[in-house]
Amino acid sequence: MTTTRRDFLSAAVTAAGAAVTGDLSHANQHDHDHEHQAVPSDLTLRVKALESLLVEKGLVDRPALDALIDTYEHKIGPRNGARVVARAWVDSAYKQRLLTNGSAAIAELGYGSQQAERVVVVENAPNLHNLVVCTLCSCYPWSVLGLPPVWYKSAPYRSRAVIDPRGVLREFGLELPQDAEVRVWDSTAELRYLVLPERPAGSEGLSEEALAALVTRDAMVGVAKVTLSQPGGPA
Numbered sequence: 118m119t120t121t122r123r124d125f126l127s128a129a130v131t132a133a134g135a136a137v138t139g140d141l142s143h144a145n146q147h148d149h150d151h152e153h154q155a156v157p158s159d160l161t162l163r164v165k166a167l168e169s170l171l172v173e174k175g176l177v178d179r180p181a182l183d184a185l186i187d188t189y190e191h192k193i194g195p196r197n198g199a200r201v202v203a204r205a206w207v208d209s210a211y212k213q214r215l216l217t218n219g220s221a222a223i224a225e226l227g228y229g230s231q232q233a234e235r236v237v238v239v240e241n242a243p244n245l246h247n248l249v250v251c252t253l254c255s256c257y258p259w260s261v262l263g264l265p266p267v268w269y270k271s272a273p274y275r276s277r278a279v280i281d282p283r284g285v286l287r288e289f290g291l292e293l294p295q296d297a298e299v300r301v302w303d304s305t306a307e308l309r310y311l312v313l314p315e316r317p318a319g320s321e322g323l324s325e326e327a328l329a330a331l332v333t334r335d336a337m338v339g340v341a342k343v344t345l346s347q348p349g350g351p352a
Contacts, residue, residue, distance in 0.1 A: 186264065194263015197228045198311060199332035201261055202343075203325045205238075206316045216240060219311060228260050236261070239302060240313040241339075246293055248286065248301050248339035249310045250278040256304040258311050262334055269338065279303070289340040312339040319345055 171177040201223055205212035215222035219238040223229070236258050239247040251257065255270040268274050278285050282299045286292070293299065302310040314336040320328060335341035 195334040198261035198337045199329040201226060202313060202332045203329035205313055206328055207325050223261060234307055234309050236309050236311055238311045238313050241315045245298050247312045248278060248282050250275055251304040256306055256309060258309040261311060262337060291341055312337050314343045317343050317345050
């Protein structure tokens with residue numbers, strides 16, 4: 118991109134009142150203290166400029182758009198995956214089908230994707246922890262997890278999850294035993310991964326619905342574990 122185009126896009130965003138630089142550079146500071154780029158990418162500037170123009174023309178209502186994104190990211194999307202996990206916890210036959218053919222088992226519950234990617238489910242165990250990343254971009258199982266969070270798309274997470282997975286997990290507040298094996302799975306456009314977390318101890322008497330309410334997006338990516346008390350992580 119030329120400096121002229123970048124300056125134009127930056128000016129367009131500024132004129133529309135979208136102060137994106139500070140927000141994006143610190144978007145994930147509450148999760149971990151990675152260094153972030155001070156200036157948004159050209160693609161980000163284009164999207165913000167377009168959004169601002171649509172809002173200015175009265176074609177898009179920004180609060181309604183924010184509410185829609187929040188719903189898909191935190192409620193509809195992850196809830197699908199949570200129901201898949203809960204079903205696997207209470208139904209051993211379904212769990213076996215899920216681990217054998219993730220896409221087909223997920224489709225049994227009515228969750229499918231418009232894309233042709235295959236979903237592979239990897240199971241956590243007391244001495245095995247799985248972590249999902251996309252080192253090239255932000256490939257993500259949208260049909261069961263909704264929109265990918267900001268930190269998942271960030272360059273620091275995409276690079277450090279591979280070279281220092283324990284350090285990344287530690288920054289998310291997850292400290293694993295030294296004897297636990299950590300496996301990192303790199304998603305692609307054709308192949309996406311979903312973590313099947315361990316069922317928390319003491320949950321034996323809970324219904325499938327109650328179990329689903331415990332499962333978080335972060336646990337299905339592998340940066341957290343499921344506990345009996347889930348505060349609900351930020352985007």
